[in-house]
Amino acid sequence: MHLLICNDDGIHAPGIAALVDALKDLGTITVAAPDGERSAVGHAITISDPIKCRPVELAGAAQSYAISGTPADCVKLAVYGLMERRPDLVVSGINLGPNAGISVIYSGTVSGATEGTILGIPSIAVSINTFRDPVWATAAQVARVVAERVLQNGLPDETLLNVNVPNLPLPDVKGYRVTRMGRSRFTEVFHRRMDPRGNVYYWMDGEMELEKGQSDTDVQALEADCVSLTPIWFDLTNYSALPRFASDWKDV
């Protein structure tokens, strides 16, 4: 088996080392990750600039590359330019911080797995539900369980698995739940400042608000100390809205 690992926290992030360590005896590991943090880049790709790529050493990986692009760039470049054969699985993570609710669409970690899926390779994204004091061992063990299953059973066409793991010791995790992406939004605050030359700039800050009255969501699974498994795809069509649109726009 050949596994491709990427992330959005950068090649030197501890989450990637934990992932390589957990998956290394499943097959040959290639790591292709950004040369620095690329959080919240969404599904950005680099088409107007050159993409720099240099080999680095990473314990447990057969080959590793630090890449000046986004997570989606890393997966594309690895598959089309760096790996001698096509990977059997793409694993993106382990992200420091959950990718649940609306965060999914801003997530570089998820976009790495989305890119793998677009290229027809079974792909998973793994995130840990904390921004500090992560229990990497739990998320790494969960990644291992999920990776083995996906290698064995595959995934539905065009669908990746978005995995969010509670930040708890493994025995305290209450199980796995198949979930949907929770409805939520960020309420942003922009802090307005002035640089020493009088130019205005802003820092974006915000909090995620969850819509009330939902069930079976990724956010709720985490709140219940469960691993959340969400099948994600990249067809953004709102199929349920098609009939209304068809009738609304008949007369144009």
Next chain:
Amino acid sequence: MHLLICNDDGIHAPGIAALVDALKDLGTITVAAPDGERSAVGHAITISDPIKCRPVELAGAAQSYAISGTPADCVKLAVYGLMERRPDLVVSGINLGPNAGISVIYSGTVSGATEGTILGIPSIAVSINTFRDPVWATAAQVARVVAERVLQNGLPDETLLNVNVPNLPLPDVKGYRVTRMGRSRFTEVFHRRMDPRGNVYYWMDGEMELEKGQSDTDVQALEADCVSLTPIWFDLTNYSALPRFASDWKDV
């Protein structure tokens, strides 16, 4: 009415001027757009860097801002930090080049409208089906028709309208079609080069391949010289895959 206009080609792109001109008598126009090109940035946001913002003059707009961030940043900052009242409509574009098929997930133009939708504001994205010699007047006229309808009828919850316009004189456009996002992928080629100091870099290049045997897609509407209207949302859950996952993961 208050309209917010953004794009991903930058504040000085001709597509934004065409859009302002077409919409200016529908209400008060605010333009918040990147200070340079931000194509293919997907739904990136800027959380690790400050966002610079300076007022600029743009004919037809009550206020205009050149912003150092992504299209999604521009919409967030305009709504939460720049506009005195919430806009009634967000229009993103006119993008030079189609945003149909898999391009939708890489598109900065669509992400501007997606951000508006997340914030609860009716939003549309408008793109023209060419990379050279654009007939702006046609796309601008279509944007006007669609904007008026959306202001009048609204849009379904959580749903934006992704509009792609053929690059033809208006009388040659064959009508409007409500479509879904076409199944396609980019087949990438990476051109490997070396800089004068011996460092390897790559240029990403590629072509979109359309899956065969589809109907009712955005790409096909454009091929038939029709305006394509696709209802797009941001819930990436693959609902049709949920039952299979629920049974596959019952025993974990």
